[in-house]
Amino acid sequence: MPAPIRLRELIRTIRTARTQAEEREMIQKECAAIRSSFREEDNTYRCRNVAKLLYMHMLGYPAHFGQLECLKLIASQKFTDKRIGYLGAMLLLDERQDVHLLMTNCIKNDLNHSTQYVQGLALCTLGCMGSSEMCRDLAGEVEKLLKTSNSYLRKKAALCAVHVIRKVPELMEMFLPATKNLLSEKNHGVLHTSVVLLTEMCERSPDMLAHFRKLVPQLVRILKNLIMSGYSPEHDVSGISDPFLQVRILRLLRILGKSDDDSSEAMNDILAQVATNTETSKNVGNAILYETVLTIMDIKSESGLRVLAINILGRFLLNNDKNIRYVALTSLLKTVQTDHNAVQRHRSTIVDCLKDLDVSIKRRAMELSFALVNGNNIRGMMKELLYFLDSCDPEFKADCASGVFLAAEKYGTDSLTSLHVTAVLSCVLAGSYVRDDSVPNLIQLITNSVEMHAYTVQRLYKALLDDISQQPLVQVASWCIGEYGDLLVSGQCEEEEPIQDEVLDVLEGLLVSNLSTPVTRGYALTAIMKLSTRFSSVNRIKKVVSIYGSSIDVELQQRAVEYNALFKKYDHMRANPNPNIAVITIHASNSTEAEMTDFVFQAAVPKTFQLQLLSPSSNVVPALNQGTVTQVIRVLNPQKQQLRMRIKLTYTHKGSPVQDLAEVNNFPPQSWQ
């Protein structure tokens, strides 16, 4: 049999393939050749065959039949074989395969090998993919190597220990003695990985954290030496001495100083020093500065230092380098809760970042802007954010609309009502980007801004003419039309207004459209019904309502039947409805995963009122907003007092009884005046 081709040959051959199919064919041919070669159990060529297999694996072709071969290579005496074998094991194997346990013995032997590079390979592999069993078996060997004076092995052992601890946290204790003099190492590689190991231990165990706090002075000293040591060619990166180690130490200091006054105090000076002395013309300097800022913000630093840190971030925001601006925005987002005022000072720069071309920066700036909105700046911020909502990419619209809505709700005041409602409308017109659960909130908002009713209903009606697919929009629009339909056709709007029949056409269209969800249909039907008191085409409405009295949709049917009853039994009220009676319809919906059964709604009113509860549509509220229970309440309010109500909900949810009490005081004035 001819010798298997070299990897180089295979690569050359594959590169000549002009189509995917051709490439696949070549690969399959070579795989077959490799399989036969494996069957011959020839040690000489195993190495190159596995190398080829790994190459094919990278391209996306299956290579699992080489797993055992990797093990054979690992067991070989030759370094070349071991090197490829271990690489193959790391790429092809994982702890889900039983095969991988066979490696344990080999690794154990290799951890004790006379050649450091073989030991290195074993440590590397164990540290990358060792399973919990393997880690348990071999932790002792790793611990031994952690104490060796060979810095090459020591640094690898440290990272391997991290992996062992991650896999088997109980073993953390056994590495404690070995950490004693890790920080006295001169070798930066060992120092670096030691700090990583210490960090891992501190993050996992509060006891370890307390234990290692005593290392703070030593860490501060090391950091100081790095900064003050002057030019050291060995560790120099762009004029800074081992920036990677500096960043690691700063991170460990952060963890040690958090919530601890003494440690925080011990590091105050060095942090100030790094913050003021670090050269920022290159990225490495900025990386250190950034880490310093994060540490200052996280520990119990004195306020002067904190202000220094935020100002550094502010400077970062003006940096030409986009990466710097990005990390600045990210950090400011983390600190905006605790240092709100300091971050507010940079608000205008942050808002400018909304116009950046970079998507990542825009997103950060948006999140930060929302965090900075308050009662004082709402007007200006809302303008900027609405502009952003209008012009931003679709991927942002959902979150932006949500944010705008929340901000308007939280900080909008009466004097800002028009701004408020415009914001709200923008959200709704952003369509399905608004979440379903904000529909009732939106309706409440619109109700409260009385002078905007005409404008609102007109805009929403127009939007409906264009597009009836976005359910939240349709629901809010239907509700508004039902409630303010008289304003829509009355000549109060500036533009051409529709006639009654057109409006009813639109609403009926919603009822029959495939795009409408059952909830939406409910809204539409109710809206049509309400228009019977506002429009003159009562007969048409009566007809529509009676059709739906036999609808398959139980919800619609229920409503239609009730509305029909209103037409029949209470028609006399239509002519001169008792102004002292407020008719309130409650809709109960359930967004949880389990339905609510035995649902009972009770209400109590002050003595001067009289309450009549008509029977509910059902006692079961379906899960996941799949339907509602409606109930009509009639409240007699002869003294025209402000309506207040105490309500009690009882139901069974997931087998247990639930009771909910609440007071409702915010009935809109027009309901009882």
Place this chain on the structure above:
Amino acid sequence: MIKAILIFNNHGKPRLSKFYEHYTEDTEQQIIRETFHLVSKRDENVCNFLEGGMLIGGSDYKLIYRHYATLYFVFCVDSSESELGILDLIQVFVETLDKCFENVCELDLIFHVDKVHNILAEMVMGGMVLETNMNEIITQVDAQNKMEKSETRQPETIS
């Protein structure tokens, strides 16, 4: 923690893929494709950090990348890594490759992917940064290559 290190060219062809967490072969290929898709859409003058890939790690997962000529170097990391620090690390990696291959180009990576793995293994282990000193890395890699060479007086060379 670094979850994955990927190198691919401007057409999405993988030149190196190293995963530090286990995924099935299909998922690995999917991740490579998704990462290429996200990264290749980026303008030249935007920042080097991307969120948005869903396959690895969900929300605690960023892509930090650098584009050199025909190659993308992408490190997929979680929030425990410093973004700027990783950028520096990519720089060290590329400079090391440059030294080892003498003015490295895509062809070098294509024909010597095992060597690239060996270099990477001296820099990152188990998803954590092992060594950042370029000279140190090169010294170790050279010593191991010498060992390989001394063994191979027989017809066994890998590539």
